[in-house]
Amino acid sequence: MKSFLIAGNWKMNMLREATRNLIDGINTGLEGLNLDNVQILICPTFTSLGLAQKLTNNSPLSLGAQNMHFEEKGAYTGEISPKMLIDSGCEYVILGHSERRQYFGEDNELLTKKIASAFVNNLIPVFCIGETLQERENNVTFKVLEYQLSLLSDFTTDELKTLVIAYEPIWAIGTGLTASEEQIYEVHSWIANYLQNKFGVTIKILYGGSLNEKNAKEILSTEFVSGGLIGGASLDAEKFLSIIQTAISIK
Numbered sequence: 307m308k309s310f311l312i313a314g315n316w317k318m319n320m321l322r323e324a325t326r327n328l329i330d331g332i333n334t335g336l337e338g339l340n341l342d343n344v345q346i347l348i349c350p351t352f353t354s355l356g357l358a359q360k361l362t363n364n365s366p367l368s369l370g371a372q373n374m375h376f377e378e379k380g381a382y383t384g385e386i387s388p389k390m391l392i393d394s395g396c397e398y399v400i401l402g403h404s405e406r407r408q409y410f411g412e413d414n415e416l417l418t419k420k421i422a423s424a425f426v427n428n429l430i431p432v433f434c435i436g437e438t439l440q441e442r443e444n445n446v447t448f449k450v451l452e453y454q455l456s457l458l459s460d461f462t463t464d465e466l467k468t469l470v471i472a473y474e475p476i477w478a479i480g481t482g483l484t485a486s487e488e489q490i491y492e493v494h495s496w497i498a499n500y501l502q503n504k505f506g507v508t509i510k511i512l513y514g515g516s517l518n519e520k521n522a523k524e525i526l527s528t529e530f531v532s533g534g535l536i537g538g539a540s541l542d543a544e545k546f547l548s549i550i551q552t553a554i555s556i557k
């Protein structure tokens with residue numbers, strides 16, 4: 307049976323009231339569903355984590371953050387540490403999202419420290435990789451992905467077994483464009499082979515990039531796709547639940 311991780315990246319959206327409504331809506335929709343093959347993760351903003359922790363206490367929803375600093379505490383004004391995420395009920399943390407790479411200059415050196423810190427603190431990193439449109443058109447997609455994945459050689463096999471990869475072609479994020487089934491299969495199978503050959507691990511590889519309730523069946527059914535990292539459609543309980551129900555239906 308295929309098993310899936312369906313993860314919502316809320317980005318910089320949702321005040322506390324909207325957070326309550328969305329989580330209540332998801333919790334209600336999950337009642338009575340058989341989630342044997344589906345894990346669900348939501349990644350709200352930092353200011354909603356405390357509330358989200360309370361609302362997910364007795365629900366199948368796992369909680370994650372969208373970023374963190376690599377240090378556990380100290381003089382880093384404005385930053386949030388892994389210990390603070392754990393204290394707020396997080397099990398996961400998204401690291402290396404293309405928006406953080408693009409707008410906040412996150413690179414392999416910084417991401418190595420962040421992933422190391424996540425492992426030490428027992429947080430599961432959802433490590434995002436992906437190419438720009440220009441890189442795809444210049445036929446350097448696999449070169450770019452190989453470089454982004456190369457930092458994983460700093461970690462042990464046991465650590466890597468807990469990691470989740472999210473392949474997110476940057477040109478498909480928030481644009482309404484999705485990669486075709488062939489493109490997704492080509493990249494996911496390449497990543498799976500790379501991870502197996504280089505590190506001897508088989509781990510979850512999520513697809514992200516305008517995944518929604520309409521294209522979920524085709525994308526999630528694709529071989530080597532073990533879930534989705536979903537931005538826009540995760541902000542709407544009905545759409546997010548529909549994607550979860552699609553995952554449940556794929557055996």
Ligand code: PEP
Pocket residue numbers: 315317474478479480481482514515516517535536537538539
């Ligand atoms: C994302 O933010 O990781 C993402 C995939 O966004 P969207 O689903 O809106 O393209």
